[in-house]
Amino acid sequence: MINADILVIGGGPAGVVAAVNARKNNPSKKIVLARESKVAVIPCGIPYIFKRLSSAGKNIMPDSSLKLNKISLVVGRAVKISPSKKTVFFSDGRKVSYEKLILATGSEPALVPIKGAEGRGVWRIRKDFAYLKKLRRAVLNSKKVVIIGGGFIGVELAEELSNIKGLKVSIVERLGHCLITTFDKDIALLAEKRLKQAGVRIYTNTVVEEISRKNGAEHLKLSTGKSIRADLVILSVGARINAGLAKDAGIRVGDYNGIWVDEYMRTSVPDIFAVGDCAETRDFFTGKHVPVMLASTAAAEARIAGANLYQLRILRENKGTLGSFSTCINGTVFGVTGLTESRARREGIDIVVGSSKCLNHHPGSLPGTGVILVKLVFSRQSGTLMGAQVVGPISVSEMINTLALAIQQEMTVYDFDTLQISTHPLLTAAPTVYPLITAAQEALSRIR
Amino acid sequence: MINADILVIGGGPAGVVAAVNARKNNPSKKIVLARESKVAVIPCGIPYIFKRLSSAGKNIMPDSSLKLNKISLVVGRAVKISPSKKTVFFSDGRKVSYEKLILATGSEPALVPIKGAEGRGVWRIRKDFAYLKKLRRAVLNSKKVVIIGGGFIGVELAEELSNIKGLKVSIVERLGHCLITTFDKDIALLAEKRLKQAGVRIYTNTVVEEISRKNGAEHLKLSTGKSIRADLVILSVGARINAGLAKDAGIRVGDYNGIWVDEYMRTSVPDIFAVGDCAETRDFFTGKHVPVMLASTAAAEARIAGANLYQLRILRENKGTLGSFSTCINGTVFGVTGLTESRARREGIDIVVGSSKCLNHHPGSLPGTGVILVKLVFSRQSGTLMGAQVVGPISVSEMINTLALAIQQEMTVYDFDTLQISTHPLLTAAPTVYPLITAAQEALSRIR
Numbered sequence: 001m002i003n004a005d006i007l008v009i010g011g012g013p014a015g016v017v018a019a020v021n022a023r024k025n026n027p028s029k030k031i032v033l034a035r036e037s038k039v040a041v042i043p044c045g046i047p048y049i050f051k052r053l054s055s056a057g058k059n060i061m062p063d064s065s066l067k068l069n070k071i072s073l074v075v076g077r078a079v080k081i082s083p084s085k086k087t088v089f090f091s092d093g094r095k096v097s098y099e100k101l102i103l104a105t106g107s108e109p110a111l112v113p114i115k116g117a118e119g120r121g122v123w124r125i126r127k128d129f130a131y132l133k134k135l136r137r138a139v140l141n142s143k144k145v146v147i148i149g150g151g152f153i154g155v156e157l158a159e160e161l162s163n164i165k166g167l168k169v170s171i172v173e174r175l176g177h178c179l180i181t182t183f184d185k186d187i188a189l190l191a192e193k194r195l196k197q198a199g200v201r202i203y204t205n206t207v208v209e210e211i212s213r214k215n216g217a218e219h220l221k222l223s224t225g226k227s228i229r230a231d232l233v234i235l236s237v238g239a240r241i242n243a244g245l246a247k248d249a250g251i252r253v254g255d256y257n258g259i260w261v262d263e264y265m266r267t268s269v270p271d272i273f274a275v276g277d278c279a280e281t282r283d284f285f286t287g288k289h290v291p292v293m294l295a296s297t298a299a300a301e302a303r304i305a306g307a308n309l310y311q312l313r314i315l316r317e318n319k320g321t322l323g324s325f326s327t328c329i330n331g332t333v334f335g336v337t338g339l340t341e342s343r344a345r346r347e348g349i350d351i352v353v354g355s356s357k358c359l360n361h362h363p364g365s366l367p368g369t370g371v372i373l374v375k376l377v378f379s380r381q382s383g384t385l386m387g388a389q390v391v392g393p394i395s396v397s398e399m400i401n402t403l404a405l406a407i408q409q410e411m412t413v414y415d416f417d418t419l420q421i422s423t424h425p426l427l428t429a430a431p432t433v434y435p436l437i438t439a440a441q442e443a444l445s446r447i448r
Numbered sequence: 449m450i451n452a453d454i455l456v457i458g459g460g461p462a463g464v465v466a467a468v469n470a471r472k473n474n475p476s477k478k479i480v481l482a483r484e485s486k487v488a489v490i491p492c493g494i495p496y497i498f499k500r501l502s503s504a505g506k507n508i509m510p511d512s513s514l515k516l517n518k519i520s521l522v523v524g525r526a527v528k529i530s531p532s533k534k535t536v537f538f539s540d541g542r543k544v545s546y547e548k549l550i551l552a553t554g555s556e557p558a559l560v561p562i563k564g565a566e567g568r569g570v571w572r573i574r575k576d577f578a579y580l581k582k583l584r585r586a587v588l589n590s591k592k593v594v595i596i597g598g599g600f601i602g603v604e605l606a607e608e609l610s611n612i613k614g615l616k617v618s619i620v621e622r623l624g625h626c627l628i629t630t631f632d633k634d635i636a637l638l639a640e641k642r643l644k645q646a647g648v649r650i651y652t653n654t655v656v657e658e659i660s661r662k663n664g665a666e667h668l669k670l671s672t673g674k675s676i677r678a679d680l681v682i683l684s685v686g687a688r689i690n691a692g693l694a695k696d697a698g699i700r701v702g703d704y705n706g707i708w709v710d711e712y713m714r715t716s717v718p719d720i721f722a723v724g725d726c727a728e729t730r731d732f733f734t735g736k737h738v739p740v741m742l743a744s745t746a747a748a749e750a751r752i753a754g755a756n757l758y759q760l761r762i763l764r765e766n767k768g769t770l771g772s773f774s775t776c777i778n779g780t781v782f783g784v785t786g787l788t789e790s791r792a793r794r795e796g797i798d799i800v801v802g803s804s805k806c807l808n809h810h811p812g813s814l815p816g817t818g819v820i821l822v823k824l825v826f827s828r829q830s831g832t833l834m835g836a837q838v839v840g841p842i843s844v845s846e847m848i849n850t851l852a853l854a855i856q857q858e859m860t861v862y863d864f865d866t867l868q869i870s871t872h873p874l875l876t877a878a879p880t881v882y883p884l885i886t887a888a889q890e891a892l893s894r895i896r
Contacts, residue, residue, distance in 0.1 A: 017880050045873045047873075048873055053811070053813060059811050059813075296869050327875075363493050363507050397845075397846070398843070398845070398849075398876065399849075402850040405859075409854075409857040417751060418766070418767070420745065420856060421744050421852060422848050423744045423774075424774045425490070426776040427842070432461050432464055432468070433513075434744075
């Protein structure tokens, strides 16, 4: 029996951040982090192990932050939680007792009921180092890869693979556009354009009905009647929450099969917290449960849990997730935070939208100048910023974080009008056309 | 006599933004913008006309925003304002009457009492197209340029010139470090390091005592006893406000010889506003007058004036300037907003500082990964963010705007601890180490 004060189950970003923040708030407690595998893969980095990184081994989370924070590592699979004994049981017979338990058991790639989807040429993006090493090898030995699912993982993967010489990449997406659950249609179209420029073939409004292996290749029967061939198929159709361990222990699970948590990330069982993909996430505006599974959201939840284990610190509550997200397609950044226009309208919110298009340098004749597009969604009544989308060159990488902060601070369209910003010819848009301000001003003219 | 409703004097960023925003708020008024020269140079772009831009002509502000907003252009030099007749007189005899007058007369490079500083080989960074064309030619014909003054214009200029093959560049700075009035010493040292890596020679704690021309070259006698030779000398030692026109009209000028303005950018004379470099700027925290002359500050003031000409709209007041500033040296971004640590201590403010250093990609083995340094200054009592400095690759370009917004929204160290951010392997630091949060957490640990 290992006697921990604080036990974290799960070694992904949520688990690590929870453990590190538990340490910051509890200098003298014994903290143990348990994870299933010897090495922990960086989840967000997985799409980039095929070309930008020279091996899957380059995408490993270093254990230095655990060591630095005196967090003991247990490699093993937790199979049972006993809330009454305050003990977690592992598959190899080990037991770890706890005062406070943090579940960060994450998620797994979802399965789909496609006939043939379990075949040997069909892969998923599992956060499993050995599996990913094999997948990398298989991809590099392929001439044609089909990705089923045009969500952000599918899109990032397709973009990465498009950089491999001689490899043909296609995406099959059942909805009308790639990334359409994340961005508004106008922005999703720009993303698709970039993908196509990178050489990715996109089949939208298309369902894969069957996958069959013939003569060493995969044949995908599409709902359009067409059939496509591939050396390798990657399923990227969403995630399934790992909540079995919690459920078996009588911990309440919610709408999306995620672990129910309060604003301090406490589960329904005393002294047990849950963070990251395995915990239910509430939307910042509506309070509804939303299936947001992002490392950044996980990290925010983990910091809240880490600070509230032994005593609630009132300021550290979870206000709900904005689902802030950014990606990079063929050198162009796509970012979103809060509500898109389409989601706001679906929710029945009375909004005004302001957009702005400008150059990221001034004068625009400077080398490397690109176009920035900003789209802001405000509440018509209060003028509060409710959502933002940004497209542009690498120099706008952090712009979506500016906007996320603006939403969290409940900034209004009037605040933007007097916003003080910093501009530079080589770094930003001109002060005369800075897009956060001009987009807000466009919205303002529609409110009047 | 031209009868304007709204007359703007000055065609720099302040004037243009004021005119455009006057239009947004007054769709049917006749708006006239008067400037001295046929073409308007982009002030912030001037350092980049020597190498990155292929000619001085590439650094011209297009007049399209004037045309688009139906703003009439008068090219001429205003020589007298009659507040009683509400008329401005021009050097060529023309007169323009106004209901509302906005002064955006800007600034000029300062002169220094150095013997020989008026010589033909000594230049300044004037916002004058014809002059800059000649300077560009002279620089490209030089082998050795000495820049007097290591403020941001001198530094940007030196960095640009360092990219010209065969050209040797030196900076002579009277203070202990370049950029030391803008950044803390630790950050200024990093900037100097980048400059030196670019091949710029830096003489600090050094005053130029005399410049003399011998055998077709400039000889600079330094306070250190040394003497250096140059083909060309550029004086970059600060700016002098153009307030003569206002002063002659009986408009109040203040501490730095700038035009006194209230929170709505109104001068002491009814119906006359002033914005940009020519107007006095107050510090966001102390309310003191500070000699901040930045296009971004000018644009913020111009938007306030443009909105308040005929009626005060209470929300659009000037809260004082943060002096947000960023620059780029040899591919590295340096940004600052609000108070530096050293200025806060000089002002006697009880502060805590938190710093963070991390990589801008995750994993760090991704190509093009660089180091981000963030330094945050918080009030110890209230926990409010008072200042920030950022150093990093191009991907952090907008981070100083995130921080400027945080100061304007009076965010505290506790808000940062629960901050929701968006992260991406190719675009940002990892969610586990995102520097705005980890720097704030370091400060928080010092508050406790």
